[in-house]
Amino acid sequence: MKVHEYQAKQILAEFGVPVPNGRVARTPGEARAIAEELGGKVVVKAQIHAGGRGKGGGVKLANSVDEAERVASQIIGMQLVTHQTGPQGQRVKAVLVEEQMQVERELYLAVLIDGAAGRPIMMASAAGGMEIEEVASRTPEAIHRVTIDPVSGFMPHLARELCFALDLTGDHMKQATKLMTALYDAFIAKDASLAEINPLVVTADGRVLALDAKMNFDDNALFRHPEIEALRDKDEEDPTEVEAAEKGISNFIKLDGDIGCLVNGAGLAMATMDSIKLAGGEPANFLDIATANDVQRVVDALMIIAADPNVKAILVNIFGGMARVDVIAEGIIRAQQQMQKTIPVVARLAGTNVEEGERLIRESGLPVIRAEELGDAAKKAVEAARAA
Secondary structure, three states: OEOOHHHHHHHHHHOOOOOOOEEEEOOHHHHHHHHHHOOOOEEEEEOOOOOOOOOOOOEEEEOOHHHHHHHHHHHOOOEEOOOOOOOOOEEOOOEEEEEOOOEEEEEEEEEEEEOOOOEEEEEEEOOOOOOHHHHHHHOHHHEEEEEOOOOOOOOHHHHHHHHHHOOOOHHHHHHHHHHHHHHHHHHHHOOEEEEEEEEEEEEOOOOEEEOOOEEEEOHHHHHHOHHHHOOOOHHHOOHHHHHHHHOOOOOEEEOOOOEEEEEOOHHHHHHHHHHHHHOOOOEOEEEEOOOOOOHHHHHHHHHHHHOOOOOOEEEEEEEEEEEEHHHHHHHHHHHHHHOOOOOOEEEEEEEEOHHHHHHHHHHHOOOEEEOOOHHHHHHHHHHHHHHO
16 A cells, blocks of 8 residues: 655654655645745645656745745646656645755665565665666666664664765764664554655755655555555555455456456466466456455456456466355356456366356356466467457
8 A cells, every 4th residue: 555755754754754844735725825834935746656756747846935826736636647657647636845955965765575585674875866776777786775683673783884885974874873763663663565765865954854755555464554544545546456455356456468367366366477478468467366255256356357448358267275166157157247348258267166167157158268277278368369
């Protein structure tokens, strides 16, 4: 789960991370009032779940309250297009109005989970303000990492190591050490998957603070954090993924291909997508239906897949586990009967009650394309998509 910049800053500030003074505004009039409180010279920043806002015209400086109101009226309601939103863009509903800062240096700082190490790491770079992916690609040596023992936590010597790498000394080092510790504390306490400050700035008056902030949270831990879940903005999420979650299909991610996937098990779902690509096709989604011994849940999943106008074929891959094949088969039959358009369905079914599932499909008379092995199923799905 993602949150807006202003929400991330509120969370980090609670743990002691210094951030600029500012508040969120949803109308130009509110932006004007906030600018008056801050002395007139402010920056107005679009609040959407995407980077590259400045390049898209979503971040503007204002040197008076009148100018703050004017630029806020330009940003609020705009369809902001960035490299992360895609060509359709994202509608801006609110702006963050903050005091302008005299910046001397821009740095990068983040905490995330290193899957290989199985531990949190803190990353820092002197190339702040840039896309970290670009920095990693062009100058990987510019990114410095420290691995954090989850038992002992973020120790001072780790902060010093990063500060030396960033050429932060004296009082700047003291401030940065305190900020890094607070960032890590927020990351752990809120079950975040990412806590990023880009840029982390050193100001002309000697302060070290978070000029921008981004936080992502582990969906599986949200039951522990109702205060975080309350910050969710569904308008910023893919509507298909929102619908899937509301229907109890939490493991669904929309992709750009034309072959829909319904699979039991995350690992098998990944293998299924790989097999589709190996056969020359592109998956339209990731969907792990898990142990779906509920016909309606299978129907809902297939109808969500079928609603994607890009989908030309659907591959159902059920193998082993506790999922009942007869329930899956009944779901396939009902979904095909309800679909508004004819979409070829390729089914590779193996597991509990497979004989009953085979009988149901056979007696339904529906044109379900059968496959015995995953490679064969992927090949048939690609052929069906191309034929469609």
